[in-house]
Amino acid sequence: MMKAGVFRALLVTFITCLLLSCSEKQSVDTVAVAKAEVPIDGAELYKQYCIACHAEGPGHPGTMRLGIRLGEDKAVLTKRTDLQAVYVKTIVRQGILLMPPFRPSEISDAELEALAEYLSTITKT
Ligand code: HEC
Numbered sequence: 095m096m097k098a099g100v101f102r103a104l105l106v107t108f109i110t111c112l113l114l115s116c117s118e119k120q121s122v123d124t125v126a127v128a129k130a131e132v133p134i135d136g137a138e139l140y141k142q143y144c145i146a147c148h149a150e151g152p153g154h155p156g157t158m159r160l161g162i163r164l165g166e167d168k169a170v171l172t173k174r175t176d177l178q179a180v181y182v183k184t185i186v187r188q189g190i191l192l193m194p195p196f197r198p199s200e201i202s203d204a205e206l207e208a209l210a211e212y213l214s215t216i217t218k219t
Pocket of ligand 1 (some may be wrong): 140143144145146147148155156157159160163164171181182185186190191192193194196201209213
């Protein structure tokens with residue numbers, strides 16, 4: 095009786111693990127496919143990776159630090175008129191002071207290209 099209960103519990107655990115690992119794998123595949131199909135959009139990438147720290151207003155460490163270090167007119171990245179693509183790419187890969195670097199496994203070279211272009215061409219409009 096006791097043994098059967100233990101066995102059943104093990105079986106249930108085993109099946110649950112199987113199911114979980116299957117569904118996890120499937121969702122990873124779906125993400126990979128979705129990523130490959132969506133064109134790279136600098137503005138979207140900015141929202142995804144940068145805006146948490148660089149949005150306008152208080153509570154955003156990037157905006158706050160840049161306001162202190164360079165002045166309020168240079169605090170919000172999307173309002174800057176002096177950002178060059180090559181500078182943005184260097185900062186994203188290497189980090190700067192409180193900003194952590196992003197590896198190519200997080201932001202690919204192609205994505206970084208789009209991101210840098212977004213931040214540097216936005217200045218010309
Ligand atoms: C975890 C918070 C954080 C994230 C996420 C983040 N940054 Fe930063 N970033 C900072 C901070 C803080 C600074 C200011 C560093 C300092 O001066 O101390 C900064 C500075 C910069 C600068 C330098 C600006 C200048 O004039 O020197 C650039 C460019 C920049 N970030 C771009 C980006 C981009 C593009 C992304 C998204 C891929 C990003 N950051 C994501 C925190 C962040």
